[in-house]
Amino acid sequence: MTNSSMVVRDASSATAEYAGLQQQRLLYILGRLMLYLVLIAGALFIFIPLAWTLSTSLKTEAQTLAYPPSWIPNPIQWRNYPDALTARPFDRYYLNTFVITILSVVGQVFSSALVAYGFARFRFPGRNVLFMIVLSTLMIPFHLLIIPRFILFKLLGWLDTLLPLIVPNFFGGAFSIFLLRQYFQTIPLDLDEAAKIDGATSLQIFWYVLLPLAKPALGAVAVFEFMSSWQDFLGPLIYLSSDRNYTVSVGLAAFRNDYFTAWHLYMAAAAVAMIVPLIVFFLAQRYFISGVALTGAGGSKG
Amino acid sequence: MTASTVPRPSRLRLNAFQKEALSGFLFISPWLLGFLIFVLGPMVALIYLSFTRWDLVGSPRWVGVRNYVRLFEDPLFRQSLKVTIGYGLGRVPLGIIVALSVALLLNQKVKFVGFWRVIYYMPVVLPSVAVALVWMWIYNPRYGVLNGFIRQLLGVEGPRWLDDPLLVLPSLMVMAVWVSAGRNMIIYLSGLQGISQELYDASAIDGANSWHRFWKITLPLLTPIIFFNLVTGMIDTFKLFTQAYVMTEGGPRNASLFFTYYLYQNAFQRFRMGYASAMALVVFVIIMLLTLLIFRSSRAWVYYESEIAGGGN
Numbered sequence: 001m002t003n004s005s006m007v008v009r010d011a012s013s014a015t016a017e018y019a020g021l022q023q024q025r026l027l028y029i030l031g032r033l034m035l036y037l038v039l040i041a042g043a044l045f046i047f048i049p050l051a052w053t054l055s056t057s058l059k060t061e062a063q064t065l066a067y068p069p070s071w072i073p074n075p076i077q078w079r080n081y082p083d084a085l086t087a088r089p090f091d092r093y094y095l096n097t098f099v100i101t102i103l104s105v106v107g108q109v110f111s112s113a114l115v116a117y118g119f120a121r122f123r124f125p126g127r128n129v130l131f132m133i134v135l136s137t138l139m140i141p142f143h144l145l146i147i148p149r150f151i152l153f154k155l156l157g158w159l160d161t162l163l164p165l166i167v168p169n170f171f172g173g174a175f176s177i178f179l180l181r182q183y184f185q186t187i188p189l190d191l192d193e194a195a196k197i198d199g200a201t202s203l204q205i206f207w208y209v210l211l212p213l214a215k216p217a218l219g220a221v222a223v224f225e226f227m228s229s230w231q232d233f234l235g236p237l238i239y240l241s242s243d244r245n246y247t248v249s250v251g252l253a254a255f256r257n258d259y260f261t262a263w264h265l266y267m268a269a270a271a272v273a274m275i276v277p278l279i280v281f282f283l284a285q286r287y288f289i290s291g292v293a294l295t296g297a298g299g300s301k302g
Numbered sequence: 303m304t305a306s307t308v309p310r311p312s313r314l315r316l317n318a319f320q321k322e323a324l325s326g327f328l329f330i331s332p333w334l335l336g337f338l339i340f341v342l343g344p345m346v347a348l349i350y351l352s353f354t355r356w357d358l359v360g361s362p363r364w365v366g367v368r369n370y371v372r373l374f375e376d377p378l379f380r381q382s383l384k385v386t387i388g389y390g391l392g393r394v395p396l397g398i399i400v401a402l403s404v405a406l407l408l409n410q411k412v413k414f415v416g417f418w419r420v421i422y423y424m425p426v427v428l429p430s431v432a433v434a435l436v437w438m439w440i441y442n443p444r445y446g447v448l449n450g451f452i453r454q455l456l457g458v459e460g461p462r463w464l465d466d467p468l469l470v471l472p473s474l475m476v477m478a479v480w481v482s483a484g485r486n487m488i489i490y491l492s493g494l495q496g497i498s499q500e501l502y503d504a505s506a507i508d509g510a511n512s513w514h515r516f517w518k519i520t521l522p523l524l525t526p527i528i529f530f531n532l533v534t535g536m537i538d539t540f541k542l543f544t545q546a547y548v549m550t551e552g553g554p555r556n557a558s559l560f561f562t563y564y565l566y567q568n569a570f571q572r573f574r575m576g577y578a579s580a581m582a583l584v585v586f587v588i589i590m591l592l593t594l595l596i597f598r599s600s601r602a603w604v605y606y607e608s609e610i611a612g613g614g615n
Binding site (some may be wrong): 007029035036038042044047048049050052061062065066067068069090111112114115117118119121122123124127128130132133134135139140141142143144145147148149150151152154168169170171172177206211227230231233234237238243248249250252253256263266267269271273274277278280281282285287289292 | 316319322323324325326327328329330332333334335336337340341343344345346348351358404407408410412418419420421422423424425426427428429430431432435437438439440442444445447450453454480482485486489492525533537540541543544547548560561565566569570574578579580582583586589593
């Protein structure tokens with residue numbers, strides 16, 4: 001309560017100022033407290049379903065049906081995990097999902113980068129119109145095209161193979177093209193020119209100059225494609241019919257119908273399905289965050 | 303002599319242009335091919351199929367506009383539009399308010415922004431089927447954790463969330479906010495960080511309080527992102543499928559008969575390819591009209607400022 005640290009010029013105004021400062025400080029602290037309380041409440045809202053999943057996945061079936069529901073499984077039944085994962089050929093499902101996801105990411109990143117390079121660095125008739133078409137396909141909900149696509153893949157003899165889920169990615173994706181083109185345009189043209197003077201072909205410029213500089217955007221495209229492949233449900237549900245070709249999502253949905261109630265097993269299977277993308281997310285979070293921020297930047301331009 | 307030398311460089315330059323154009327076309331050719339095969343072709347096929355009757359066996363039979371006539375008399379199709387649009391009208395604004403609020407909080411020079419951002423973003427990456435199972439279990443009327451809380455705190459039986467025609471959509475909206483708030487929050491946060499401090503300083507000199515600053519500076523400068531959110535949110539609503547398939551099967555009493563689920567039932571469970579194509583086409587037109595409406599209205603309320611565009615890059 002000492003105000004020795006203050007330079008006292010006018011006693012009365014100093015005390016008033018001090019009281020005001022105190023009040024301001026109190027308000028500030030209260031505000032901060034509220035702020036963190038709200039943030040913690042939000043974090044709890046995010047965490048509770050995940051904690052509940054984990055807790056259920058380690059309970060016995062009897063415990064899942066107990067009242068009141070308890071948070072700590074007792075005894076801890078680790079067996080649920082092997083039980084759930086062998087109840088159906090989940091090893092197959094994971095293998096299929098990994099194959100689809102990895103090939104889709106590779107296809108999406110490379111083809112979208114090539115296309116984006118074409119749009120960003122070359123002048124050709126109709127370029128702006130074509131790019132407008134790229135943008136407008138962002139607005140099409142592709143679920144509306146599932147019927148003709150299903151028929152197309154049926155004609156190609158690709159049904160019940162992984163091809164319909166992989167091959168389209170090798171033709172680029174509108175969102176990835178958009179994101180990469182935006183990014184390429186921020187890279188100074190001088191670099192291209194310098195490489196051209198050194199005798200580089202346009203493919204070499206693309207490979208040695210632009211791609212290394214566009215790593216953040218390429219990373220963002222890769223993680224987005226990883227997530228969308230890993231999460232896709234309607235596509236695999238329609239295209240894949242035999243059990244050994246299922247993806248994790250389709251397998252999980254089918255697993256749900258195997259028993260009447262086996263929530264401890266469903267939650268164990270769900271927890272494993274969530275772990276893979278979570279690991280990828282934690283390893284590559286800066287790409288996610290910067291990628292989403294780039295989306296926002298695109299969005300803010302309409 | 304000069305006359306004969308002049309055209310030569312110009313022809314060379316023309317060749318360079320042509321070469322550049324050719325390379326350009328080569329580079330974009332994957333997309334162009336993909337567009338023709340996976341978008342334009344299917345679009346044309348969809349239009350054709352919508353005038354036919356086909357159960358995938360044999361060849362499609364032309365039936366004229368009969369599918370469309372039936373569609374407008376189909377109470378379930380109307381129900382699916384009602385459910386989808388009703389859900390969107392609740393979920394999209396709710397999502398925007400929650401995401402914007404969290405972003406505003408995190409923009410207050412909070413400690414560990416990275417940590418909070420990661421926490422809130424986490425659910426976005428989880429597979430939708432796993433998330434659907436988790437929330438089914440949370441909402442389970444007898445053994446679920448939510449009704450367990452309600453019983454312990456209030457001593458009454460909780461509602462039957464997903465089995466209640468009135469509560470099923472709000473329950474799914476809460477789940478959707480849990481899933482996607484993080485992504486939209488990051489978009490808003492990056493928008494907020496793009497707003498220059500000078501604007502706030504200037505307004506502080508003019509005596510504006512934080513309430514005024516929010517309504518007169520922050521919100522107008524965020525309208526482009528809100529607009530983006532509205533459009534993508536609406537399209538996402540029409541894509542919603544997993545929840546209906548895994549959690550509710552369209553019920554109870556068709557209260558969650560989302561459009562894509564009804565489309566799936568018709569096309570891939572009853573094999574009415576023609577009818578389902580007509581359905582998809584009508585919804586395509588509806589989405590176009592809605593997008594156009596939002597675009598039109600955006601002129602009145604979306605505020606574009608070069609500051610953001612520059613900052614966003």
